[in-house]
Amino acid sequence: MLLNFFIFFVFILIAAMGFRRGFWWSLLHFISTVAAFIFAALWYAPIxxxxxxxxxxxKTKAAQTHYFIQxxxxHLRFENIVAFIMIFLISKFILYLILSAFDKIMVTQPISILNRSFGVLLSLISSVVIVLLVLYLCSLYPSFSIQQQFAQSIIANLILFHTPYLSSFVMAL
Known part of the structure; x- marks a missing residue:
């Protein structure tokens, strides 16, 4: 229940950002998310x-915890996803700083409701990437309450196992 609330909160928050930004600005942020994902996929293994x-x-708690996903x-998966998320966040932050330099240009143009709607759509797609990474990291943590939340959350299972292309990639980390 709490996990579903967290997922909906993140989706609503990022959709509101997409509505405020509009399509073109959301497209640039979506491209930066994809670029950060690709960069993290290339460089997570050595780190x-x-x-x-x-x-x-x-490890002491991990031996006693029953994981929802086997x-x-x-421990190797945990280190891989932590490295992946670190590289993803650092590269996304650097790209965000580059994009924020052009913020004044995009603000001066009026944004239509159709433009804002497409911005929401692109932002929701990029929020699935972010939520998927956080859910995978949380599913690896040896806590009974977190594992219980995964057992009860249909939405988390749909995102973890049925997101096209991304689920299989993240599960193979």
Missing amino acids: AKQLELYVPFP YDDI
Whole structure:
């Protein structure tokens, strides 16, 4: 229940940002999200090897936790997704800084309701990427309450397992 609320909150928040931005500005942010995803996919593996020293996986709790999704080598998956999310966030932030330099140009133009509607659509698509990464990271954490939320959430399962192309990629990290 709480997990569903979190997912809806993120979707509504990012959709509101897309409505405010409009189609063209949302398109630029969508392209930056895709570019950050591709960049993270290319560079997460070498960094994940180094993360074991800095981001330890709570192995003592992991042995006692029943996971909703059964994983092999859960500590390696945890390090991989943490490295992926770190690279994704850093590259997305850098691209956001570049895009914010052009913010004044986009604000001066009036935005129609159709333009805003397409902006909401693009923002919702990019929010699925963000929610998928966060859900995958949370599904790896050895906490009974988090695993219970995954067992009860249909929306989280749909996003984790049935997002075209992205689910299979993220589950293979």
